[in-house]
Amino acid sequence: MSDRSPGATLRLTVGQAVVAFLGRQYSERDGVRRRFFAGCFGIFGHGNMAGIGQALLQAELDEPGLLPYHQGRNEQAMVHIAVGYSRQKDRLETFAVTASVGPGAANMLTGAALATVNRIPVLLLPADIFATRVASPVLQELEQPYGYDVSVNDAFRPLSKFFDRVWRPEQLPAALLGAMRVLTDPVETGAVTIALPEDVQAEAFDWPVELFADRVWRIARPVPEPEVIAEAAEIIRAARRPMIVSGGGVTYAEANDELRAFVDATGIPIAETQAGKGSLPYDHPLNTGAIGATGTTAANQIAAAADVVIGIGTRYSDFTTASKTVWQQQGVKFVNINVAGLDAVKQAGLPVVADAKRALPALQAALAGYRSDAAYQALATRLAGEWDARVVASHHNGFGAKNGLLAQSEVLGAVEAVMDPRDVVVCAAGSLPGDLHGMWRTRERKGYHVEYGFSCMGYEIPGGIGVSMAAPDRDVFVTVGDGSYLMMPTELVTAVQEGIKIIVVLLQNHGYASIGSLSESLGGQRFGTRYRYRSPESGRLDGGILPVDLAANAESLGVRVYRAKTLEELKDALARAKAATTAVMVHVDTDLYEQSPGGDGWWDVPVAEVSTIDSTQVARAAYEKHKLAQRTYVTPAS
Incomplete structure (x- = not known):
């Protein structure tokens, strides 16, 4: 040999x-x-x-x-x-x-x-x-x-x-x-x-x-065609209210610095998809935050009035477009920078098939001398500030105001406060991705890792292990609800075996918060979304809460667990977890029903067209009203 x-x-x-x-x-x-x-x-x-x-x-x-x-x-x-x-x-x-x-x-x-x-x-x-x-x-x-x-x-x-x-x-x-x-x-x-x-x-x-x-x-970096860049610049120069939608392609291309330079030079505000979260620091004056169904009021308001949308590395999922309701201007045009032709032609946009790190400097040069209106920039900055104030307020929602349980937004605020700027938050499914998309204040590149293409329950812990293996110099905070935790907790053993530090923040609310809330909005009365005994009287799953102890489960897998019920206990537990050198869990009881600040986005989930249930009939009427706002986005780019 x-x-x-x-x-x-x-x-x-x-x-x-x-x-x-x-x-x-x-x-x-x-x-x-x-x-x-x-x-x-x-x-x-x-x-x-x-x-x-x-x-x-x-x-x-x-x-x-x-x-x-x-x-x-x-x-x-x-x-x-x-x-x-x-x-x-x-x-x-x-x-x-x-x-x-x-x-x-x-x-x-x-x-x-x-x-x-x-x-x-x-x-x-x-x-x-x-x-x-x-x-x-x-x-x-x-x-x-x-x-x-x-x-x-x-x-x-x-x-x-x-x-x-x-x-x-x-x-x-x-x-x-x-x-x-x-x-x-x-x-x-x-x-x-x-x-x-x-x-x-x-x-x-x-x-x-x-x-x-x-x-x-x-690994190729396709360059844009000069003729296409010139056409894109012409479209953008004609815009009065342009905006950028930053997707995962920006980060995968390591084009964050190029994006910042482009935004600073042109004064065009940006909004971020789930994969694009952290494209710019949350406090950049022209970063309006998350867009779409789980977006901020700031980003969605800018989007509603936008006449040109510059999509960079986004595949325009239904959550990003709020099921094609977020852009409401008649004749809104799209310029799409993407390495994939499949995505570059979406919304009948002008396809700039190129790597973002190559395309953004070329487009910035073609737009030399162009800058969006100062009043428009000021509006984006003001709206972003107003949303951030709502987020900060939600971190102090008032523990025990209803039933002595912390709100999810309070937990996220405490987690964010203990993290270093370079630490990474990980999530995938349930109500947490929506709250994180709209509310998380990402400060550093690669500090936000939410799997929302497949939104797979059970991804959180193994995904967090992978992130920690890739970035051992950064603490990884895995935020997971009890529903997703029950899907795949076993890789905690792998973390223990390999000496991989992850901090699992387990929010125990005894049910499916996301689907429960969605069910309620669709007239489904949270059917099948709460963890309850089957009642002998009703024959339904509406009895008492199950005596499940997930903290004990994690301990049995070799993980140190800190339990918290109050905000002060949570802060102390998170500080202990941060100081640890091995895999740890912070277990906190949260309110299944308390809602975090919403950004008025919509998601197209069909409601039963006929029903004997009053709540379903009301939900169907609301659904049909929302459907009227959907657009095709097939206006020619030029």
């Missing part, structure tokens, strides 16, 4: 070849080279133990550091860890994830969908059924009468940006190179799946040594 001369071969199993290849892949952007795979997370079973598992063991013994192995507790959670890590690393690094055949592989499907929706690179290596079929049907094989080559892994096809199954060793080099092509493409990236039949993993083959040479994949 020492012969590396041209034409030489190495005799390795398919599993060993996979590990040897992955450990020598690098990404490069702006002259900085990084090892692309930080390691491999894996849970082993009969499908991958003797293949990928043996190869990881051999590498750990023979070449320490080539592809470090990390143990997970749940296959879906391992993918979430990889996503959290890669997102914090601006998609320039990631993990591989391996699982055994059948249920182990199928457990990764949700993670695959999340990665692809959020456009985050992660390599999935699920074991597969025997290529030889000699013992078929094997344990955990999905038998289908229409084809013997079908397994549960075929479910990855619509969820992956690249999928291949290696039936023979000869197919492996093409599969690996194809996988890397997609993983390092800022437009096409997402979940990449290479299914590995369990017998093929252990099969030996003579591989060309060139396959295992260090390989550098350059």
